Amino acid sequence: MCDEAKLKQWALDRRQFGALAGAAALAGCGSGKLAATEDSSVGSSLELVETSVSFPTEDGEMDALFVHPAEGSHPGVIHWPDIAGVRESHRNMARRVAAAGYSVLLVNPYYRDVAGEQFADFGAFIEAEGFSAVRPWRDQLSSFAVKRDATAIVAWLDEQPEIDASRGIGAQGFCMGGPFTVYSAHAVPGRVKAAASFHGGGLVREDDESPHKLLAETEAGYLFAIARDDDAEAPGDKTALAEAADAAGRPAKIDVYAGDHGWTVPDSPAYAEPAAQQAFSDLMQLYEANF
Numbered sequence: 562m563c564d565e566a567k568l569k570q571w572a573l574d575r576r577q578f579g580a581l582a583g584a585a586a587l588a589g590c591g592s593g594k595l596a597a598t599e600d601s602s603v604g605s606s607l608e609l610v611e612t613s614v615s616f617p618t619e620d621g622e623m624d625a626l627f628v629h630p631a632e633g634s635h636p637g638v639i640h641w642p643d644i645a646g647v648r649e650s651h652r653n654m655a656r657r658v659a660a661a662g663y664s665v666l667l668v669n670p671y672y673r674d675v676a677g678e679q680f681a682d683f684g685a686f687i688e689a690e691g692f693s694a695v696r697p698w699r700d701q702l703s704s705f706a707v708k709r710d711a712t713a714i715v716a717w718l719d720e721q722p723e724i725d726a727s728r729g730i731g732a733q734g735f736c737m738g739g740p741f742t743v744y745s746a747h748a749v750p751g752r753v754k755a756a757a758s759f760h761g762g763g764l765v766r767e768d769d770e771s772p773h774k775l776l777a778e779t780e781a782g783y784l785f786a787i788a789r790d791d792d793a794e795a796p797g798d799k800t801a802l803a804e805a806a807d808a809a810g811r812p813a814k815i816d817v818y819a820g821d822h823g824w825t826v827p828d829s830p831a832y833a834e835p836a837a838q839q840a841f842s843d844l845m846q847l848y849e850a851n852f
């Protein structure tokens with residue numbers, strides 16, 4: 562789980578964060594501009610377009626970054642960031658998926674309180690006592706609130722010419738965004754056909770809104786990518802997820818990866834490139850199998 566004590570134990574300085582983020586960055590582009598993005602891991606070289614957008618939800622006006630190939634229509638993907646919210650590392654992650662041939666919407670889950678980037682990277686999050694800052698924002702993100710948001714997100718995506726509405730939508734989420742992928746699939750089961758949780762927290766709980774209890778009411782395939790330290794703390798969760806997926810008849814890949822909590826996010830103190838590359842490959846397989 563992503564908690565303050567664990568981040569303090571990692572205790573990386575800002576220069577280390579910058580080196581990690583720089584090593585993992587893809588070629589970026591400003592809002593509304595084009596950039597050629599090459600990613601040898603997916604064998605793709607595509608010109609991308611990215612635009613800052615906003616649209617109404619039941620609770621306000623959500624802001625997001627929409628990044629997609631310059632030509633054609635493609636399956637949509639919802640990108641739910643981790644606790645530190647929208648920032649360059651997640652923009653680069655969205656660009657990488659877009660370069661593989663998807664139209665990706667990186668959403669701001671904290672839009673009810675703040676717009677856009679609040680922390681430049683995880684180093685800034687730690688220095689700013691980020692857990693205290695985001696706590697009141699997170700408190701509003703119940704499963705029901707996220708499902709309302711997901712419904713609005715899918716409706717917006719389906720109106721865009723860059724979205725191939727004949728194919729499913731994916732949801733990918735990191736840390737606190739992990740369970741949001743299941744909520745997305747639960748909110749719009751006819752459209753969200755693949756959901757990937759990376760080191761997601763709170764996937765197995767006692768309450769009725771626990772993500773593992775909702776799988777039977779979805780139509781998605783799943784990837785539950787579990788951090789090894791999270792597994793050590795709750796070794797029964799992977800079994801509960803597997804049993805729930807089997808009972809629901811939902812295809813699911815459930816693995817413990819060789820990385821600690823946060824290992825997939827380039828500016829995370831726990832970033833582990835080999836395991837992150839494996840997670841990305843598994844994500845691409847999930848999308849190819851379900852769209």
